[in-house]
Structures are given as structure tokens and as C-alpha cells.
Amino acid sequence: MRDTAPRRGTDRRGPRSGRPPVDQPRHAAYEAVAAVNRDDAYANLVLPAILREQGLIGRDAAFATELTYGTLRRLGTLDAILTSAAGRDVQRIDPPVRDALRLGAYQLLHTRVPAHAAVSSTVDLVRTVGQGATGFANAVLREVAGRDLDEWVSRLAPPLETDPIGHLALAYSHPQWIVRAFAEALGGDLGETTRLLIEDNERPPVHLCARPGLADPVELADETGGTPGAFSPYAVYLDGGGSPGDLAAVADGRAHVQDEGSQLVATALAVAPVDGPDGRWLDLCAGPGGKSGLLGAIAAQRGARLTAVEVAEHRARLVANATRGLPVTVLNTDGRLVGAEPKLPERHFDRVLVDAPCTGLGSLRRRPEARWRRQPSDLPALTRLQRELLAAGLRAVRPGGVLAYVTCSPHTVETHVSVTEAARRSGTPVDFVDARSALPTGMPGLGDGPTVQLWPHRHGTDAMFLALLRRG
Numbered sequence: 103m104r105d106t107a108p109r110r111g112t113d114r115r116g117p118r119s120g121r122p123p124v125d126q127p128r129h130a131a132y133e134a135v136a137a138v139n140r141d142d143a144y145a146n147l148v149l150p151a152i153l154r155e156q157g158l159i160g161r162d163a164a165f166a167t168e169l170t171y172g173t174l175r176r177l178g179t180l181d182a183i184l185t186s187a188a189g190r191d192v193q194r195i196d197p198p199v200r201d202a203l204r205l206g207a208y209q210l211l212h213t214r215v216p217a218h219a220a221v222s223s224t225v226d227l228v229r230t231v232g233q234g235a236t237g238f239a240n241a242v243l244r245e246v247a248g249r250d251l252d253e254w255v256s257r258l259a260p261p262l263e264t265d266p267i268g269h270l271a272l273a274y275s276h277p278q279w280i281v282r283a284f285a286e287a288l289g290g291d292l293g294e295t296t297r298l299l300i301e302d303n304e305r306p307p308v309h310l311c312a313r314p315g316l317a318d319p320v321e322l323a324d325e326t327g328g329t330p331g332a333f334s335p336y337a338v339y340l341d342g343g344g345s346p347g348d349l350a351a352v353a354d355g356r357a358h359v360q361d362e363g364s365q366l367v368a369t370a371l372a373v374a375p376v377d378g379p380d381g382r383w384l385d386l387c388a389g390p391g392g393k394s395g396l397l398g399a400i401a402a403q404r405g406a407r408l409t410a411v412e413v414a415e416h417r418a419r420l421v422a423n424a425t426r427g428l429p430v431t432v433l434n435t436d437g438r439l440v441g442a443e444p445k446l447p448e449r450h451f452d453r454v455l456v457d458a459p460c461t462g463l464g465s466l467r468r469r470p471e472a473r474w475r476r477q478p479s480d481l482p483a484l485t486r487l488q489r490e491l492l493a494a495g496l497r498a499v500r501p502g503g504v505l506a507y508v509t510c511s512p513h514t515v516e517t518h519v520s521v522t523e524a525a526r527r528s529g530t531p532v533d534f535v536d537a538r539s540a541l542p543t544g545m546p547g548l549g550d551g552p553t554v555q556l557w558p559h560r561h562g563t564d565a566m567f568l569a570l571l572r573r574g
């Protein structure tokens with residue numbers, strides 16, 4: 103099969119020119135997927151801008167979103183199938199045609215769009231983005247349509263028995279190194295690993311945090327048409343649809359959008375027992391301010407004050423916005439300067455949060471392209487930073503005070519290894535507190551302690567890791 107002289111560019115003849123060759127939602131999805139793959143854009147930023155620019159709302163916006171997010175999540179599996187169907191490595195197909203084919207294959211294998219509509223609309227799209235390649239695109243998509251997803255997986259994936267990681271990676275569209283890391287964090291349980299991978303490919307729910315003292319979760323659920331959360335005392339699950347930023351409660355600062363797992367780990371720091379004074383709290387990695395917003399609201403109720411540190415200037419501004427009206431002081435500085443920066447004295451704080459920069463493998467549901475961008479080679483620099491920030495946090499906490507180490511990744515190198523290494527090297531006496539005791543009573547699936555790993559497939563949250571340490 104040959105794609106003859108495909109032409110780059112997008113000379114789309116939109117409805118305004120009188121000829122609508124490609125419907126708007128599909129074209130919007132194409133533009134978003136192309137921007138992500140070509141320009142390293144982020145889908146969650148670029149797609150809303152495209153939808154706004156093209157005036158897409160309601161069902162059209164939902165369809166464009168489903169196509170964009172679904173195609174990006176399933177990229178690994180779709181590319182393997184397209185490589186087979188095209189008889190050549192998908193990487194050698196002209197990028198605009200390749201992205202159009204990915205969208206077409208996604209519709210064929212993952213949606214209820216009838217096959218003829220998926221094929222013809224993709225060929226129309228290819229006509230506008232890669233002229234001359236329509237015959238090629240038509241032939242490839244007909245080949246894809248010849249099998250359903252299960253048939254393609256059994257044809258292309260290595261056997262589960264001999265290569266379980268390779269099999270799961272292809273079947274559930276994750277890079278192998280991530281599947282391996284998840285399986286290790288789940289104690290080698292491949293059934294659970296599979297459930298996690300399936301969950302990662304679903305659209306994540308939107309959770310609100312009803313700020314303590316400012317909103318009641320039951321009333322907020324009534325007001326927003328949502329449901330009170332299962333675990334966090336502040337959580338409300340939204341039913342989907344609409345933009346949460348448009349909700350009155352979010353606009354007027356009574357609530358903010360925050361995964362329930364993030365709420366739980368921030369609350370755990372606030373409820374862990376400390377001996378003695380309890381008025382000085384520190385968030386050493388605060389941007390964009392979700393946990394500072396919740397901790398600041400709790401601090402207001404308890405007469406405490408939170409210092410929120412963020413090294414990136416624009417993110418420090420986001421923290422200031424997220425904590426307006428709360429007893430929070432934002433410092434735009436490097437958290438590792440504890441002891442050197444006068445506003446960050448050693449042995450000073452009663453409660454310290456180190457929500458360290460990490461690979462973010464625990465929130466792949468929310469960032470569809472992230473799994474393909476992250477590399478194992480990202481780990482050394484991140485884990486070094488995690489240990490340095492943890493060491494700084496341990497210097498900042500006073501004897502008898504408590505520190506929460508949190509990552510939005512279940513990778514054991516970022517969780518257990520980082521926290522035990524940093525504690526060991528700190529030269530400070532520290533004890534692990536059983537983090538389960540700082541989470542809601544009766545919460546299932548928390549393991550044997552003392553650290554806790556939350557999971558999308560167990561708890562419906564991001565895969566947040568929590569270790570609580572008390573300085574002796």
C-alpha cells in the first residue's frame with residue numbers, strides 16, 4: 103500500500119465555505135491530536151481552546167472530547183494495529199495522515215460509530231490534511247475494520263502466559279515499563295494490574311472539595327446535582343457534563359476541583375496527632391494549590407497558619423489565587439532552602455507536607471498523552487529532587503511534629519524507595535506513623551501499612567501514595 107505524496111497542512115473547507123467535507127467534531131479532534139503529537143501540546147489545554155474557537159458545545163463537544171482523549175489513550179494499541187493493517191511501520195506514515203488514521207481506527211474499534219461512517223469520514227479528513235492519500239487511508243481502515251479489538255489483540259499481542267507484561271501493554275495501551283511498575287506496586291497481582299489498566303483508559307470522574315467551614319458537602323451535592331463522596335468528608339462527585347469551573351461554588355471559592363485521593367492525603371496530614379503546639383503548617387511543594395486550598399481552609403478552622411512554598415513563579419501565583427481569603431502565606435522560593443531562607447527555619451513547623459514532583463503515573467486517567475511522554479529516564483532526576491525536598495521537609499518539622507510525604511505516582515522507586523532513603527539519610531530520628539489511622543475508618547484496600555497506596559480501581563481516586571513520618 104502506498105500513500106502517494108501526502109500534502110501537509112489543513113486546508114479544511116469548513117461550513118462557512120459552503121462545502122462541509124469533514125464534520126466539525128472530527129476535525130476539532132484531529133486538530134487536538136495533531137497538536138499533541140506534533141507540538142507536544144497538552145490535550146487538556148489545547149482541546150478546550152479548539153472547541154471554544156470552533157464554537158462546539160453539547161454533544162459535538164462531547165464527541166470531539168471522546169475522540170481526542172480516547173485516541174490519545176489508546177495510541178499504543180492503535181499504532182500496533184495500524185502498522186499491521188498498513189503493512190508498514192506506522193511511524194513511516196506522513197504525520198497528518200497517521201493522526202487521521204488513528205482517529206479512524208479509534209472510531210472503528212472503540213465506538214459505536216458505524217464502520218462505513220468511520221471510514222468515509224476519515225477518508226474525508228485525509229483529503230483535507232494529506233491529499234493524495236485517500237486510497238491508502240481507505241484501504242488501511244477497511245483492513246482495520248475486518249477484525250474487532252479482541253481479534254486484533256489476540257493476533258498482535260504476545261501470549262499472556264509467556265509475556266504477561268508485553269501482553270497487557272498491548273491489550274490495554276500502556277508502555278511496558280509502566281505496566282511493569284504498576285504490577286510491582288501491586289505485589290505482582292496481574293488481575294489487579296489489569297483492572298488498573300482498564301480504569302486508566304476510562305474517563306475520570308470530576309471530584310469537588312467542599313472547603314471546610316465554607317461549604318457543606320451534602321448541600322454542595324444538592325446544589326451541583328452531584329453525590330457526596332465515599333471517603334473524603336469534603337468530597338462531592340460530579341455527574342459529568344458542563345465545566346466545573348462554571349459552578350457558582352467554585353467561582354466564589356466555597357469549593358475547588360480536586361481528586362478525592364488528594365483530599366484524603368491532605369486531610370491525613372491535618373488529622374495525624376502531634377504533641378504540643380499546632381499552629382505552624384508548611385506545604386513545601388504547593389503549586390497549583392489544591393492541597394494548600396484544603397489545608398488552608400482546615401487551618402482557618404483550627405487557628406493555624408499555612409506557609410505554602412512553590413518554586414515556579416506562575417505556579418506560586420496560582421497558589422495565591424487558590425488560597426485567597428485563607429490564612430496562607432505564599433513563598434515563591436525553592437523548598438530545599440529550609441534553614442537558609444529566613445522564612446523557612448529548621449525545627450519550626452508542626453505539620454509539613456511534601457507533595458513532591460513525580461512522574462504522575464498515578465493520574466494517567468486525567469492526562470491522556472502522559473503515558474507516552476514519560477520515560478524511565480525521567481526517574482533519576484525526579485527521585486533526587488524528591489529526596490532533597492524530603493530532607494528539607496524533615497529539617498523544617500519540629501521534634502514531635504509530623505510530615506506527610508505524598509506522590510501522585512505508585513512507582514515504588516518514587517514512593518517506598520524515596521521515603522525510606524531520605525528518612526535513613528536525614529540524620530534525624532524519624533518514625534513511620536501508620537498512615538491508615540489518618541484515613542477514614544473502615545476505608546477498604548489500604549494494605550498492611552504503615553504507608554498507604556490509593557488506587558483508581560480500588561478507591562476511584564488517583565493513585566496517591568502517602569507516608570506519615572514523626573520527627574523524634
Ligand SMILES: C[S@@+](CC[C@H](N)C(=O)[O-])C[C@H]1O[C@@H](n2cnc3c(N)ncnc32)[C@H](O)[C@@H]1O
Nearest residue numbers: 387388389390391392393412413436437457459
Ligand atoms: C506534585 S506538584 C504539587 C501539587 C500541589 N501540592 C497541589 O495539591 O496542587 C509539585 C510542585 O512542586 C513544585 N516544585 C518543584 N521543585 C520544587 C522546589 N525545589 N521547591 C518548591 N517547589 C518545587 C513544582 O513546580 C510543582 O508545582
